[in-house]
Amino acid sequence: AGGPLRVAGYFSDDERAPETRRKIEEAMYYLGRLYDIPEPEFAIVKEEDWAEAWKRSYHPIRVGDRIFIKPAWAEVEAAPGDIIIEMDPGMAFGTGTHPTTQLCLRACEWFCVPGIAMADIGTGSGVLAIAAAKLGCYKVLALDTDPVAVRVAQENVERNGVAEVVTVQRGSIETFQRTARHFDLAMLNLTARIILEMVPNGLQHVVWPGSKMVFSGIIQEQVDEVITALESIDLEVLGQRQIDDWVMLITQRRIP
Ligand code: SAH
Numbered sequence: 001a002g003g004p005l006r007v008a009g010y011f012s013d014d015e016r017a018p019e020t021r022r023k024i025e026e027a028m029y030y031l032g033r034l035y036d037i038p039e040p041e042f043a044i045v046k047e048e049d050w051a052e053a054w055k056r057s058y059h060p061i062r063v064g065d066r067i068f069i070k071p072a073w074a075e076v077e078a079a080p081g082d083i084i085i086e087m088d089p090g091m092a093f094g095t096g097t098h099p100t101t102q103l104c105l106r107a108c109e110w111f112c113v114p115g116i117a118m119a120d121i122g123t124g125s126g127v128l129a130i131a132a133a134k135l136g137c138y139k140v141l142a143l144d145t146d147p148v149a150v151r152v153a154q155e156n157v158e159r160n161g162v163a164e165v166v167t168v169q170r171g172s173i174e175t176f177q178r179t180a181r182h183f184d185l186a187m188l189n190l191t192a193r194i195i196l197e198m199v200p201n202g203l204q205h206v207v208w209p210g211s212k213m214v215f216s217g218i219i220q221e222q223v224d225e226v227i228t229a230l231e232s233i234d235l236e237v238l239g240q241r242q243i244d245d246w247v248m249l250i251t252q253r254r255i256p
Contacts, residue, residue, distance in 0.1 A: 126153030
């Protein structure tokens with residue numbers, strides 16, 4: 001409602017860039033015939049600038065009752081009992097400020113009790129894996145398909161002194177198909193589409209029967225479809241939490 005809406009998007013300036021640009025211009029042209037919208041503008045952002053620019057707006061934040069996320073370069077005073085996570089997300093997702101991450105960090109506070117093993121699928125910056133380790137999980141497996149995320153997550157894990165507990169690897173759901181090991185808790189902050197794709201691939205076997213899997217990154221319109229799919233593989237939805245349009249589902253693998 002009200003004022004103008006500005007939409008910004010980023011794509012790599014590689015050999016496919018001219019084609020991507022052409023498609024955007026074409027789509028905007030057709031949209032422009034239906035709505036009164038201006039022509040798109042294009043500009044090149046240097047990778048270094050991009051990686052540095054957002055730092056100016058990245059401030060320490062408190063999440064939940066005890067978690068305190070601080071940019072690696074910031075000086076802050078924490079309260080006694082705080083769990084401090086030092087982050088430099090670089091080009092990876094997971095500063096801690098996004099609603100989907102905040103929901104997951106709340107779930108970490110509830111479910112990451114000492115002595116359990118946790119799987120973080122789509123670790124991004126490693127923020128959830130680090131939180132899990134600092135909350136007492138004895139073993140954390142952090143996976144991502146993006147090699148940049150794997151590198152950044154490993155750096156953040158070391159920065160936070162939890163490298164003994166957290167293993168960072170390139171991988172995804174198929175990583176679990178090669179092992180008989182199950183986890184006591186799994187967190188997946190992905191998208192509805194990616195979660196739905198994992199459903200036929202033994203998603204529920206990541207955790208033990210009776211253990212919880214937490215799914216985030218789901219927009220409200222897609223929740224029903226995701227719930228139906230999860231229930232079909234014996235992941236019972238125990239509850240959900242929401243910030244804006246973002247929904248997190250808390251599920252438990254049924255005991256046969
Ligand atoms: N866990 C972090 C980051 C979430 S962003 C947080 O909560 O803030 C989602 C991450 O999942 C991205 O880093 C992306 O590279 C990764 N990803 C995307 N598809 C994936 C897949 N199929 N398997 C594993 N990781 C995936």
